[in-house]
Amino acid sequence: MTMALEIAELSASYGQFRALNGVSISVSQGETVALVGANGAGKSTFLRILCGLMDSWEGQIAVGGTQLARGDPLKSSHLGLALVPEGRMLFGSLTVRENLLIGQTDRDGPWDIDAIERLFPVIKERRNAKPSELSGGQQQMVAIGRALAANPRILLFDEISLGLSPVVVREVYNALSSIRNEGVTLVIVDQDISRVCNVADSVTCFFKGTVTFHGPAKGVTADDLHEAYFGGRS
C-alpha cells in the first residue's frame, strides 16, 4: 500500500539556521499523527515545506507516491494537501461563505458546503460575515471548513488550539473525530500534548530539527515524551 506521506532525510535551513536535520517519517493513509515539540523544534517548518511555502530544503518527500515539488503551493494543493494555518489566515476581503467556496477543488469527496455547515453550524449562521467580525474560535472553524472544502487527502493543522478558549478547543477536537472517520490523513501540531495524543494514532516529537520520538500514541508515557521534548535522550 502506498503511504500517504513518505519523507526521507529531510533537511532545511533559514540562512545559517538549520531548522530541520535529516527527518524521516512515514504516515499511512487515514492515520492521525500528533506532531509535538518545543518552539523552534521545526514543526512549522515541516508543515511549510509540505505546503510548498518554503523552497530551501533537501531530501525526499512523496505524497501518495508522487514527489513533492519544491516551493509550489499550488502543486501541493493538487497533491491533496490542505493546511489549517497558525493564526487562521482567512481571506479578509471574502465572506465566510466565499472563504469556503474558494477552498473547493474538483476532487470528489464527502465535504461539500452542506456537510461542512453541518459540522460547524456557525458557518451557516454567519455565512455573509467577514472573518474580522468573527471570534477566534469561529475563525478557526472557518479555516478548517476552508481546508475541508478541498476534500484533501492529507489535512495539516498548525497550532490547532493556539489562542482558543477551552470550550472552543473541545468543539474543534470533537469535529476532528468526524473528520477522521472520513478517512482523511491528519497531521496535527498542538502545544496541548495530552489532548492531541488522545485523538492521534501515533506521535512524532521534534527536537532541534530532528525526530526524537516516534511511536504509537497508545501507551506513550509522559516520561517518554518529556525526554524527547527536551532532548534528554537521542
Next chain:
Amino acid sequence: MIRTIEIVALVLGAIIAWLAAAYVDSGLQFLLCEVFLLFIMAQMWNLLAGYAGQVSFGQQMFVGLGAYGLCLMANNTGIPVWGVIVIVPVIVGLLSIPLGMVVFHLKHAYFAIGMWVAAEVVFQFVVKTPALGGSGGIVLRPGGEMMQGFPEQTVLPVSLFLSMALIVGLRVFLRSKLGLATLAVRDNEAAAEAAGVNIWRLHMILFTLTGAGTALAAALYYTTTLFVTPLDAFGAKWVVLMMFIVVVGGLGTLTGPVVGLALFIGIRELMTAAGYSGGQYWIVMGLLSTGVLLFLPQGLWPAFSNYVQSLRGKASS
C-alpha cells in the same frame, strides 16, 4: 581616517584634471563634463536609494533648482559665476531641509511618488511664473553680460576632480561613524534604531547632502550650456538617467555607477556615431536595464565581483 591610497587618488585626480583642461579638445571636453556631472548626480541618487534606502523619483527637482539658482543669482547679482556655483548648492541644501521634514512622513513608494509630485509642483510653478522666464527658460548672463570665454575648460577639471573627490569622500564617509550607521540602517532598520541610531536625522543629513550635490552638478552643467528651460532642467530624464546608471551598475555599491555610466555613455556614443536616433538609444537602454534587473537584480558590478570571488575561491581550494 583618510588612507594614503585615497590621498594619492586625490592628487592624481587633480593632476589629470589639470591636464584635461589643458590638452583635451573642446568637443571632448563637453562630453566629459557631462559624463562626470552625470556621475556625481547618479552617485547622489545612489547614496539616497542604495545606502539610505529611499528611492526617489523627484531628483530632477534638485537639478532644476541648481540650474535656476545659478541663472537667477548670476544674472541678478554681481557675484561672479564661480562664486554662485558654490553658493547655490548651499541654498538648495538648506531648502531641502524643510522639504525633507515634509516628505519624510512618506514611506517607500509614497516617498518616491511624493518626491516626483514635489518636483512637478516646482516645475509647474516655474512654467507659470513669467519672472522666471516661464516655459521659455532663461539665458545665463552673469551680471547682465553674455558669458565670456570657454566655461567647459573650467568645468571639466572641476567636475573631474569632484568625481574623484566624491568617491574618496564616500569611502571615508562609509568608514565613519555616520556611514556605519547608514549601513546598519540599510541592513536592519529596527535593529539600528534599537542600537541608538537616529534614523530620521541620518536620512535628513543624506537627503540634504544629495540635494546639494545634485544641485552643484546641475549648476556646473548649465554653466556649459549657457541657458536653461524648465522642461529640460526639471525633466524626468535626469532621474531616469540616474536610476538606470545606478541600477544597471549596481545599487548600493560605489563602483556600480561607474560601470553603469561607462555602459550608458559608451552605447550612446556608439549608437549616435552609427546613426541611430535618440529614441532607438532609449529603447536599447530600457531593454538593457530590464534585462539586467531580471537576470542580475543586484546589478552588473556586484554580479561580476561575486563571480570573480567564486573563481578565486575555486582557485585557492
Next chain:
Amino acid sequence: MIGAGLALNYGILKVLQLAHGEYITYGAFAAVGAIVLFPDLPFPIVLLAAFLACALLGAVAQWLIVERAMSYRDEVVAMLVTFGMAVVLRDSLVEVVGADLRGLSVGRLGQANFTVGGLTLGVLPLLSLGIAVASFGLLAFLTFKTHLGRQIRAVSDLPDIAALVGVPVKRIHVIVAALSAGLAAIAGVLLAMRASVSPFSGLDNLLIAFEVVVLGGLGSIRGVLWAGLLLGMTQVVSTWLDSNAGLFYVHLVFFIVLVFRAKTGRLS
C-alpha cells in the same frame, strides 16, 4: 478612470506598474490607428479593440517580465523593471508613429450638446462619464460577484494561502495585469476623444494615475472614484481662476493632502 487600472494592479500584484501611463497612451493610439485603418468602424468596436490590444500587451508583459521580477521579493526591482518597460514602450511608439500629437476624431459628437432645465450639457463628456461608470460597474461586478473575482481578492489578501487552496496565482496575476492595462486603454481612448495625445504623455498620465490611486487609497476602487473627482474638480476650478494654471494646483493639492494624511497617520 486613469487611476482605476493602476489601483487594481497595485492592490493585487503589489507592484507599482510604472508602464501604466504607456498603456494609456497605447490605448489612445490603438484607437487612433483603428480609425485610420477602418474609418467606418463603430465606436464600441474601436473601444473594444483598444481594450483587447492593451490587455494582451499587459498580460504578455506580466507573464514574461514582471512575474519574474516579482519573484525577487524586492518591490524596488519590480518597480524599476516596469520603468524599463515604460521607456521601451514609449520610444518604440515614437519610432513607429512619430512624435506628433494625435486626436481621435469624434465628428459632430464633439460639439453636440443638449439643454436640460437651463443647463447645457455636452454629449461627449456625458459619454465619457457613461463609459467610465460602466467600466467601474463591470469591474465591481467582476470582483465581487464572480468566482474569478473571489480568486482575485484571495490572491490580494494572502497569495501563499490562496495558492495552497488551489488558486492559480500566476494566472490570476496575468489576468489582473491584462484587466489593468485594458482599463488604461479605455482611459486613453477617452482622453484622445477630448484632446489630442502625444506619445510622450505617458509619464504625465502615470503621475496623475498615481495621485488618484494614492489619494483614493491603494487598491480601493471606490476611493479612486472620489479621488478622481477631487483632482478633476481642482483642475476645473483652478483653470477657471487662473487660466495659466496648468497642473500646478492639481499637484499641489495632491501633495498637501498626501502629506497631511501621512502626518495624521491615516496612510497605511
